[in-house]
Amino acid sequence: MPDHIDIILRALFFVVILFLITKMIGKKQISQLSFFEYVAGITIGSLASEVILKLETNILNGVLAIFVFGGIAWLADYISLKSRSAREFIEGKSTFLIKDGKILEENLKKEKYSIDDLMSLLREKNVYGLSEVESAILEHDGKLSVFVKKENQPLTAKDLNVKVANVKEPNAVIMDGQILDDGLQRAGKTREWLNIQLEKLEVLPENIFLGQVDSYGELTVDVYDDKKQVPSPQERPLLLAMIKKCQADLELFALETESKEAKDMFNRNATKLNDLKNKLTPYLS
Template sequence: MPGWLEVVVRGVLFLFVLFLTTKLLGKKQLSELSFFEYVSGITIGSIAAEVMMGLENNIWHGIIGVAIFAVLPFFVEILSLHSKTVRDVVEGKGTVLIKDGKILEDNLKKEKYTTDELLQLLRGKDVFQADEVEYAILEADGKLSVMLKKDNRPITRKDLDLPSINEKEPHTIIMDGEIFDEKLASAGKNRAWLKTELAKQNVTIENVFLGQVDSSGQLTIDVFDDKIEVPKPQDKPLLLANMKKCQADLELFALATESEKAKRLYASNAKKLQESMDVLSPHLKG
């Protein structure tokens, strides 16, 4: 067999072996690596490259070597799932770098991080002043987890005593001009509804690059031609505006009528409508 052809055969074979190895080790091998998995991954790559290009080497010896470095991390991972001690040794432990708003210089030196590197990690968390941080820990995978001081945390709806809004995931119903009926049904819609909504925005299905239905059942689209301005859906803001007008009309009727019974009825319904708007406004604002 010519040398170049043997390299091709070995390359294809090892690509298949490495694919099976990665599937065996799981998705974690592609994202967050422990020290042990990092060393194993480098070694597997080195073995594959050496055997693939070193035609004098036995290809099956290389496959056995790859298998060893694939199986060992697999069993170590199983042990880690059942033993905190093994997990701490293999994956490492987090190191606290900031506690109670104070930078722990000894822990910083222990992890061989400079002050500049700490500030860089903080900036990656959108924190530009260290004194805004209450607690920060360097995780085993090298990422920094940060808890800001209470005064520096973003305001939430809970802080303002506003009702919570539970949003569901959007459904992608159109992609590259193709309708996905299964996703459309999951969103509780059909093609007749979709045709009506597209007509409101003066767009044909062939011009839609991406179409999604949000948690409130509203259609948002992106068209192929970026120069075309697609109007935003106005159903919810329009409904809120109509509710406000109706509530204002009820209050005017209450002031205008001379009948005490009608006045109380108008005022009572205006109050109920205002309470409904207070609840629905977060969902209906554009």
């Protein structure tokens, strides 16, 4: 067999082997690597390349070595899940680099980090001044977690005592022009409902790149034609506008009537509508 054909077949074979090893070890191997997992990953890749390029002629020896390293990495993860002390030994522990607004120089030296390294990591978190930081922790995977002081944190709706609606993850109901029935089911919608919404938007499913149903039950779409303007859902804004108009009409009727009973009735119902509007505004605006 020619060498180039042999290398291609070996490469295809080891793509399958490495895929199986990665599935066995888990997603952690491709996301957050501990030092042990980093070394194991490099070793497995090196072994595979040697066998593919025939530096190691016995392919079974290469497969066996890869499975051994993969098994060791899997076993280390399993032990880490069962024992905290083993997890700290294998993956390492988190280390405070800044605490109570003060840099811990001894911990910086211990982790082999310079002040420039620390400032670089802070800038990655959009923090440019040490005076903004309450604490900073170097995680076992080398990432820096930063907790800024309260006065430097962005305002939230809770800080402003503003009520906002809960928002859930939207469900994709159309993708690449294809209707996704499982997405419709998760959103609690049917194809009949979807067809009505598409008629309102004047767009066909096959022209839609992505369609999603949000937590309010409204459909938003992105079409293939970037020049085509698709209207945004208007049900909630229209409902809020209708409530405001009804309230204004009742207040106007109260001003125009000379009957005390009618005036009281109009004002009372206008007040009820105002209360309803205030409660629904976070959900309809």
